[in-house]
Amino acid sequence: MPTITFAQSSGATTEITVAEGTSLMRAAVTNSVDGIVGECGGQAMCATCHVYVRPEFTDQLLELSDDEDEMLDCTTAERTDSSRLGCQIKMSPALMNIVVDVPADQV
Amino acid sequence: MSTPNAPTGVCPFSGATGPAETDPPAEPVAVPPTSTSPGTFAEAPVADWVTIPDLYNDPFPLYQRMRAESPVHWVPAVNRYMVTSYAACHEIEQDEARFSADENNSLMKRAMGHSMLRKDNPKHQVDRDSYGSTLRPGTIKKHWNQIFASNHAKSLDALIAKGPGADFVWDYAAPYTAENLRLICGFHNATQEDLQRWSQSMIDGTGNYADDPEVWAKSAAASAEVDAAIDEMLPYLAANPDHSLLSGLASLPIPLEAIRANLKMTIGGGLNEPRDVLATTVWALLNHPEQLAAVKSDPKLHAVAFEESVRWVAPIGMYPRETTADVVLEGVHLPKGSRLGVVLGAANRDPRIFEDPESFNIFRPKKPHLGFGGGVHFCAGTWIARAQVAQIAMPALFERIPDLRLDPSSQSIDAGWVFRGLTKMPVTWG
Ligand code: FES
Numbered sequence: 001m002p003t004i005t006f007a008q009s010s011g012a013t014t015e016i017t018v019a020e021g022t023s024l025m026r027a028a029v030t031n032s033v034d035g036i037v038g039e040c041g042g043q044a045m046c047a048t049c050h051v052y053v054r055p056e057f058t059d060q061l062l063e064l065s066d067d068e069d070e071m072l073d074c075t076t077a078e079r080t081d082s083s084r085l086g087c088q089i090k091m092s093p094a095l096m097n098i099v100v101d102v103p104a105d106q107v
Numbered sequence: 108m109s110t111p112n113a114p115t116g117v118c119p120f121s122g123a124t125g126p127a128e129t130d131p132p133a134e135p136v137a138v139p140p141t142s143t144s145p146g147t148f149a150e151a152p153v154a155d156w157v158t159i160p161d162l163y164n165d166p167f168p169l170y171q172r173m174r175a176e177s178p179v180h181w182v183p184a185v186n187r188y189m190v191t192s193y194a195a196c197h198e199i200e201q202d203e204a205r206f207s208a209d210e211n212n213s214l215m216k217r218a219m220g221h222s223m224l225r226k227d228n229p230k231h232q233v234d235r236d237s238y239g240s241t242l243r244p245g246t247i248k249k250h251w252n253q254i255f256a257s258n259h260a261k262s263l264d265a266l267i268a269k270g271p272g273a274d275f276v277w278d279y280a281a282p283y284t285a286e287n288l289r290l291i292c293g294f295h296n297a298t299q300e301d302l303q304r305w306s307q308s309m310i311d312g313t314g315n316y317a318d319d320p321e322v323w324a325k326s327a328a329a330s331a332e333v334d335a336a337i338d339e340m341l342p343y344l345a346a347n348p349d350h351s352l353l354s355g356l357a358s359l360p361i362p363l364e365a366i367r368a369n370l371k372m373t374i375g376g377g378l379n380e381p382r383d384v385l386a387t388t389v390w391a392l393l394n395h396p397e398q399l400a401a402v403k404s405d406p407k408l409h410a411v412a413f414e415e416s417v418r419w420v421a422p423i424g425m426y427p428r429e430t431t432a433d434v435v436l437e438g439v440h441l442p443k444g445s446r447l448g449v450v451l452g453a454a455n456r457d458p459r460i461f462e463d464p465e466s467f468n469i470f471r472p473k474k475p476h477l478g479f480g481g482g483v484h485f486c487a488g489t490w491i492a493r494a495q496v497a498q499i500a501m502p503a504l505f506e507r508i509p510d511l512r513l514d515p516s517s518q519s520i521d522a523g524w525v526f527r528g529l530t531k532m533p534v535t536w537g
Contacts, residue, residue: 043235046489066245
């Protein structure tokens with residue numbers, strides 16, 4: 001089963017194994033990972049599930065949709081090239097051991 | 108990935124949603140652990156000391172007492188369990204399987220029809236998706252901000268023409284937000300006054316716990332007027348599309364019954380909420396001169412003040428849910444079919460989450476409040492409200508009337524608990 005590693009700015013990491021198809025946001029919220037809020041339950045409507053995806057995994061992600069793109073403009077922490085919404089990342093075999101950095105600010 | 112992911116645009120309120128650079132970083136929210144292990148639960152205490160008039164006048168002292176005693180109470184006066192702790196409200200929001208939005212004997216369904224707000228997924232999502240991009244940040248930035256700015260200039264002119272002593276709510280905030288809502292919905296055949304009347308009459312129906320026949324009659328009349336207005340607009344907008352909700356719906360195979368119910372829910376939620384946040388935020392700032400001075404000197408703080416205001420006095424203070432099974436919520440047993448009131452107005456002042464929660468303080472460390480709800484029913488109008496209030500109205504207001512103040516000769520009045528806001532707010536200047 002795929003594993004997600006959440007790296008906090010403090011250096012702490014949390015590793016979570018989830019079923020395929022689970023969103024990265026849902027995995028974080030269900031396991032109380034600090035710094036991922038997921039206010040809108042995954043509708044790409046709140047930007048509180050912002051993560052920075054480590055570069056070695058970006059090629060395996062689906063392309064940004066327009067909805068995700070415009071919502072990423074509204075993140076509290078700075079948007080960068082590796083910014084994505086956790087709720088739009090669905091776990092698949094291609095993302096077996098994805099590592100993401102959790103922004104310091106989410107609201 | 109071929110699409111460059113670098114910042115390509117700005118949020119419609121950009122630069123205005125983040126904390127000031129000097130703010131301390133937000134601390135992670137510590138939600139108290141849930142106790143769901145069987146055998147450790149208690150029955151909900153009965154709060155027979157809670158009365159509707161007290162809730163209406165000032166619910167916050169009641170909430171303080173309730174939260175301190177138990178996260179959930181049975182409240183005979185409102186014939187529901189009232190859930191007042193942050194952790195319990197948060198747990199409900201995240202779990203629609205155990206806490207259904209599709210309440211039986213719902214007054215809202217009777218007043219407005221069966222809207223997306225009272226549906227669970229997957230049905231809810233079909234309706235929500237039918238709203239398309241109208242309420243999303245991209246459309247706000249490209250289309251609505253400009254319209255809001257022009258509506259705002261007119262409303263502010265009207266307030267200024269009325270002169271010192273004018274009422275901030277009724278002479279300015281209400282007409283401004285109603286006119287915005289009229290265009291967002293696509294009612295080119297109605298006036299902003301119609302929108303205000305429809306909204307209030309149907310909301311009164313939604314809250315008609317006393318089963319007053321006169322309230323039902325007015326609510327039904329408003330509902331029929333909305334139906335007629337929709338029937339008239341749909342063919343017109345199919346031929347002359349614009350960015351409104353009805354225009355998007357005119358081209359979709361969505362049942363008329365769903366269009367009607369969802370639009371009525373939107374008329375109810377899309378007017379009082381931005382109107383009340385605008386008045387509450389300005390009222391709070393006028394009462395805290397040092398915070399007002401900070402907002403005036405740093406435009407980014409308009410958005411921070413807006414969020415703090417929604418936390419402090421959630422304009423939707425309570426919404427209903429119903430348990431689908433026997434559950435243990437934060438250690439309290441609730442039988443299947445229990446009717447719950449999720450009291451956001453109380454959760455947002457939970458001292459376990461927010462330090463000194465009763466005070467309005469734009470400088471507090473930012474933490475997620477529950478004012479817009481959460482989970483799949485997270486308010487679809489959140490960004491529209493942020494745009495029309497924090498992005499457009501507040502900066503222009505303080506620029507045009509820099510010495511705006513509360514009229515010392517006449518008291519402001521705030522009221523309500525299901526919906527809460529200022530019902531009278533005389534202001535002066537000059
Ligand atoms: S959970 Fe709201 S945008 Fe991802």
